[in-house]
Amino acid sequence: MISSDVIRGHLDSIILRLIYEKDRYGYEISKEISLRTNNQFQIKEASLYAVFQRLEKKGIIESYFGDISYGGKRRYYKITTLGKAYFKEKIAEWEETKKIINIFMEGLE
Amino acid sequence: MKKLDVYVDELFKNIPQSQQKENIIKDIKQNLGEKVLDLMEQGKSEEDAINKAIVEFGDIEDIRVELESNQLEKRKHARIQLSFSICGSILILALFIFTNFYYTPQIIWFVYPTFAVLWWPLIMLYRWFSLR
Structure with a gap:
């Protein structure tokens, strides 16, 4: 299981991508991350909720209560218009970063 | 569970x-x-x-940082409100005292509105303390 600092720096983007696709609740997000990465990366609940706090404060995501499940109502997260623009920005930034790092990571025998 | x-x-x-x-x-x-x-x-x-x-x-360290930065902002906000209320009430009281002594120096009445106005900074002081 990979849990490097590199991924930690991109948790916002990982979570935003999942919420971008559709509104989701906390456990659904952590499960989806493990599923898509074949369990190579698992997000810790503590990190997940720190990201929710941060993004909600910046107005990038919003939350609302949905259906009832174990022990209460699920809180769903929804990306805002600002969030969509922010995420597009992040994708462009990642493309640039990838290019720069690849200059140094590739081509060595 | x-x-x-x-x-x-x-x-x-x-x-x-x-x-x-x-x-x-x-x-x-x-x-x-x-x-x-x-x-x-x-x-x-x-x-x-x-x-x-x-x-x-x-580790909940990240959540703690997020929650405490919220708290810090609120405290800063409360402090600004407190200083504003103090300046505001000083101005209002100065007006009362001036009017009192200039127009009706024989009756001291400015004490009554003073009690009313003091509620303002008192409430803000309470808010500020409760966030400490």
Whole structure:
């Protein structure tokens, strides 16, 4: 299981991508991350909720209560218009970063 | 499941009270509860599932930083409100005192509105203290 600092720096983007696709609740997000990465990366609940706090404060995501499940109502997260623009920005930034790092990571025998 | 709730409460014990903290604790308990049920459906015993959820929970340091920065902003806001209320009430009282002594120096009445106006900075002072 990979849990490097590199991924930690991109948790916002990982979570935003999942919420971008559709509104989701906390456990659904952590499960989806493990599923898509074949369990190579698992997000810790503590990190997940720190990201929710941060993004909600910046107005990038919003939350609302949905259906009832174990022990209460699920809180769903929804990306805002600002969030969509922010995420597009992040994708462009990642493309640039990838290019720069690849200059140094590739081509060595 | 009770063990899980106790664990979460214990984790957040040292973080100052706030509405946000209450909400986050509720959400996390709900989330972990679902995780445990899910793990049990996959064939784990309740005890194993709860332990797995606890082990995988991680470090709450990041959440603490987020919650405390909220708190800090509120405190700053309260301080600005307090200083504003003090300046405001000094101005209003100065007007009362001036009017009193200039137009009706024989009757001292400015004390009455003073008591009323003082409620303003007092409330702001209380708010500021309660956030410390």
